[in-house]
Amino acid sequence: MAGSLRQIALAGAAAVVTGGVAYAVWRSYCPPKVSQGPEEQPPPLLIAEGRAGCTRPPESQDIPPGKQILVLGLDGAGKTSVLHSIATNQVKRSTAPTEGFNAVCVSTEKTKMEFLEIGGSESLRDYWKMYLPRILLLIYVVDSADHGRFPVAKKLLHQLVQSNSTLPVMILANKQDLEGAYCITDIHDALALSEIGDERKMFLIGTHVAEDGLEISSSLKDAQELIAQLVSETL
Template sequence: MDTRLRLAVLCGTALAAAGGAAWAWARLRRRAALPAARPAAARPAAAVGAGDQGKGHSKQILVLGLDGAGKTSVLHCLATNHVKRSVAPTEGFNAVCVSTEESQMEFLEIGGSECLRSYWKMYLPKVLLLIYVVDSADHARLPVAKQLLHQLIQNNSTLPVVVLANKQDLEGAYCITDIHDALALSDIGDKRKMFLIGTHVAEDGSEISSSMKDAKELIAQLVLEAQ
């Protein structure tokens, strides 16, 4: 596997599993505690555009992926630290704010249905981080997920990307190594910060899994580094 796919612990040390084994996000030495988020009402595209970027310390994070990948459930976990699997598919825009001592992060999810994908690229110049969610068990649509991801970032060589290989708990789900290859992440380039984390959403009402906690810490750290 190409070593250009970098995984880093919170202190910044890069690591890779030895002997070509699956890449893994290491358990961090400490937890970057994020307070519970306050979900914001879905707003039209113009309301969360470039005009909002830079006000105060707000940092917009774009959450994309095919319909059914689990974006909304993942976003709920990141924002509340609790699981809610039975959420309706996003048919437009879904914005959630998470406040920390250092900044206010605004997660903007855009639905993954074919009719909404044309909006994705419009928002890339306005964000500091892209979270791309894929369904690890949806083998048939991984080529589409790959194509869309590469098209999204082909003209932006420095935008950090966090790929969440979601639904790792499902039977037949591809492991991290297979997702890395299926998405051809080695071809994305070595100038950007690129992370690949296996995630899953546990039972409703439970606390989020350790992998989701790690993803949350990583995102918080990337935001801090961008300030």
């Protein structure tokens, strides 16, 4: 844990430890700030396989137990665009919500990771808990500008983590570039993150997806690097 926090501090984050829970409050506040100077590039992440928009969940044998990274959040939060940016280092904005499952296999120099994104519509939320026993990390994406649905996002997040007090959770406060987006501290309060146990590693990162054709945002690079680090520490 100490090593993780040192990495966060070097990346320019303000890390606060409260009751044993680590909250990484990133530099993407409102408005987003421009990074100072050149940044060290994280190891490249390459897609080995992808099944975007599957109507049914991948077969259980496709995903080794304990090696899956689950990407969840309400419909329209930007899960598909965030996952594509993290996995490929390329920007591809998605306009239509995922109507099913999006499975992506990502390889690095050190490990191979299986990401599974499940759509956030009401009809698909029943699948969310089915995959929790298999995962090593939960990535929960919220739309920072969608104020009206924060109570729903909060309720679902708390339901997901209540059965596992040690599951690492990375919350991506997405769409920080939109007018009216909640600041990181407001999102922390809106999701009542201080109530989610004190034994788990928890990270709250402000993100946004750049325009198509541009390099991915520095905040997503930070998330990308942190995911790789958490996976290497867990496996």
